[in-house]
Amino acid sequence: MPRMLDVGDDVRAEIGDEEADRLLAGESAPGTYDCTSCRTPGDCEQERTSTVLFVGEETAVLAFAHAGCLPSQVVRVSEEQLQGAARSIGADAAQQQPEPPAGATEQAVLGVTSGLVLLGGELHPALVVEPTGPIARPGSTGPGDDFLPLLIEQGFMPLTELSVVPSVLHGWSVLLAMGQLHAVLQPGADGGRPVAWWQAHQPLQVTEGWRTAANKHQQVLMFAGPAGSIGRQPREDLMRDALDRAAAGGHLVTAALPLAGT
Numbered sequence: 001m002p003r004m005l006d007v008g009d010d011v012r013a014e015i016g017d018e019e020a021d022r023l024l025a026g027e028s029a030p031g032t033y034d035c036t037s038c039r040t041p042g043d044c045e046q047e048r049t050s051t052v053l054f055v056g057e058e059t060a061v062l063a064f065a066h067a068g069c070l071p072s073q074v075v076r077v078s079e080e081q082l083q084g085a086a087r088s089i090g091a092d093a094a095q096q097q098p099e100p101p102a103g104a105t106e107q108a109v110l111g112v113t114s115g116l117v118l119l120g121g122e123l124h125p126a127l128v129v130e131p132t133g134p135i136a137r138p139g140s141t142g143p144g145d146d147f148l149p150l151l152i153e154q155g156f157m158p159l160t161e162l163s164v165v166p167s168v169l170h171g172w173s174v175l176l177a178m179g180q181l182h183a184v185l186q187p188g189a190d191g192g193r194p195v196a197w198w199q200a201h202q203p204l205q206v207t208e209g210w211r212t213a214a215n216k217h218q219q220v221l222m223f224a225g226p227a228g229s230i231g232r233q234p235r236e237d238l239m240r241d242a243l244d245r246a247a248a249g250g251h252l253v254t255a256a257l258p259l260a261g262t
Helices: 009-015 017-024 079-086 147-154 208-217 236-248
Strands: 032-034 041-043 049-055 060-066 073-076 110-119 122-131 173-177 180-186 195-205 219-224 253-258
Touching: 009 017, 009 049, 009 060, 009 073, 041 060, 110 195, 110 208, 110 219, 110 236, 122 180, 122 208, 147 219, 147 253, 173 208, 173 219, 173 253, 208 219
Parallel strands: 049 073, 122 219
Antiparallel strands: 032 041, 049 060, 110 122, 173 180, 180 195, 219 253
């Protein structure tokens, strides 16, 4: 039975025609695999499968995913990320300290928490983003915090209560690969390739329930508040309470971001 394998043009360009043809012929692709996105079993001979090439500065790792989870693509990551993912080493599931976003002061970095949020009787995967300090507008020298205004200008919506699923913010996306969270992507300049708005120093571990919900909905809800509005919450019920308080106080914005939108 012919293999139902997709080798994208960008993957072929990286690995060469000879290796791509060997994959398609079944000479170097496994019959079965664990999907690099949802981590459940897949079979190249029974279901459509994507080749996903993770490329670092010195190392490249070829992985496989259900076509319904990820398209065939090249994912460029830092060498540290790639080595960390290969060793299945994730960062703390409750808090990350990535590079600051555009406009951040040198001291402020983004804390990112993953969890499930109940809306409309369904569990939705969510990311809660809160800086460790005020975020200044680029070029500003004042002491003000422009984190929420900057996000609203990008299309995020102010929220007063958590009652309905927010609208999709097209052009933004959440990159989930190798079963871990890698980045939040925003549109590139002048409609170019997406760029990382937030990127984990090491891939962020998420729970199986979170991955299952993300693959079901094919989107992730992002909630963001200014420094001090939400806090680090160790449990999802406490996180929900903190989100409700932040929304009621007018300190929360939100959007639904497509999953792995590349």
